[in-house]
Amino acid sequence: MTAMLHAADGRLRLRNIIQHPFFTRYDANIVDSKGVTGVMSEFSLLSSSGNVMGVVKSILPDVREFIRSSLHMLTRLKTYENYSIRLPDISILVTCIENTLLDREAMDGLATIINEKHYDASALGNRDFYHLLDTGIEALDIFKLGHVKQQPVHRLEYKTRR
Numbered sequence: 001m002t003a004m005l006h007a008a009d010g011r012l013r014l015r016n017i018i019q020h021p022f023f024t025r026y027d028a029n030i031v032d033s034k035g036v037t038g039v040m041s042e043f044s045l046l047s048s049s050g051n052v053m054g055v056v057k058s059i060l061p062d063v064r065e066f067i068r069s070s071l072h073m074l075t076r077l078k079t080y081e082n083y084s085i086r087l088p089d090i091s092i093l094v095t096c097i098e099n100t101l102l103d104r105e106a107m108d109g110l111a112t113i114i115n116e117k118h119y120d121a122s123a124l125g126n127r128d129f130y131h132l133l134d135t136g137i138e139a140l141d142i143f144k145l146g147h148v149k150q151q152p153v154h155r156l157e158y159k160t161r162r
Contacts, residue, residue, distance in 0.1 A: 015085065018047040041073060046080055048088040057096045058106045058136075066092075067119050067130065075123045090130050095137040107136075 007013060017023070045052060056066045074087055081087065094110065097103050112118065114132045121127060146153045 012046070012080075012083070014043045015047040042077060045073070045077060045088060046085060050088060051091055052088045053091050053093055053133075055093050055095055056110075058094050058098075058103045058110075060106045060109045063092075063106070063110050063113065067113065071119060071121060071124070071129075074129060078124060087124070087129070089128075091133050092130060093133050093136065096139040096143075097136045098139045 054066060054070065056063050070090060077087060092110070092114065094107065097107070111132055114130050117128065119130075121129065142153050142156060146156055149156065
C-alpha cells in the first residue's frame with residue numbers, strides 16, 4: 001500500500017488490481033477506509049466498480065459533514081473521469097439509531113437533504129451521487145459491549161429468541 005501511496009499513478013494501480021478477475025468473481029468487495037477523507041478513501045472510490053456505502057450516525061451535523069467532505073473529495077477526483085473512470089454513487093447507511101424523537105427528526109432531515117438535493121454538486125455536473133438506504137442499524141447494547149471489549153459482535157452475542 002505504501003508503494004501505491006507514493007507512486008504518481010498509485011490510485012490507478014489499485015484500480016487495476018481490484019479489476020483483476022480474482023476480485024471480480026465476488027458480488028461485493030468491502031474496503032473499510034476508516035472515514036470519509038484520506039488517501040484510502042480516494043483509493044476505495046476510484047477502484048470501485050459501482051457503488052460505495054457511506055456509514056453515518058443519525059446525527060444531522062455528522063451527516064452534513066459527511067456530505068460536505070465527500071463532495072470535496074469527489075470534486076478532487078473528478079479529473080480521473082478523463083481516464084474513463086466513473087465516480088461511484090454513494091449509498092448512505094445510517095447506524096446507531098435509537099428510535100428517539102431526535103433520531104426520527106435527524107432521519108427526516110437526512111432524507112430531505114438527499115431527496116431534495118440540499119447540497120452543491122455543481123462542480124460535479126449536478127449528478128445525484130447520494131442515495132439513502134431504506135435500512136438502518138439500531139444502536140444495540142451488544143455493539144457498545146463489542147466496542148469496549150474490542151471484539152466483533154458475533155463473538156459476544158448470547159443466544160436470544162430473535
